[in-house]
Amino acid sequence: MYFEQCLSGEKDRFHQEKDGYSEYLGAHLKELALDFLNDLLKERPQRYFGDWCDYHGYGDAGYYLGAYFMHYIIKKTDLDRAMDLDIKELKELYLDFIDSL
Numbered sequence: 331m332y333f334e335q336c337l338s339g340e341k342d343r344f345h346q347e348k349d350g351y352s353e354y355l356g357a358h359l360k361e362l363a364l365d366f367l368n369d370l371l372k373e374r375p376q377r378y379f380g381d382w383c384d385y386h387g388y389g390d391a392g393y394y395l396g397a398y399f400m401h402y403i404i405k406k407t408d409l410d411r412a413m414d415l416d417i418k419e420l421k422e423l424y425l426d427f428i429d430s431l
Contacts, residue, residue: 331344331393331394331396331397331400332396332397332400332401332404335397339412342399344390344393344397346388346389346390346392346393346394349388351388351390351394352394353393354386354388355388355395357390358386359394359395359398359431360428360431362385362391362394362395363395363399363424363427363428363431364428365385366392367424367425367428368397372377373376382409398427399423399427400412402423402426402427402430403415403423403427406426
């Protein structure tokens with residue numbers, strides 16, 4: 331999603347846009363990020379990825395979250411470094427991302 335947004339020049343572009351997708355997830359981004367973290371710790375992240383999944387009535391919520399998290403990472407570093415982050419660094423950045431919301 332991040333790369334699609336970069337190529338289109340539209341940071342807020344989501345091809346899943348229908349029925350208030352961006353409005354709802356944008357208004358609940360911090361809640362979404364915290365819910366994902368809690369489910370990840372319980373090893374249950376599947377409800378966020380795929381249009382068959384449901385997060386408060388919306389599919390593909392993980393793509394929405396991931397795109398904004400990736401934009402956050404790129405603000406903190408560059409793309410080459412972002413691709414080299416280890417899991418500990420990603421966890422720290424994710425917690426910082428949540429705090430920034």
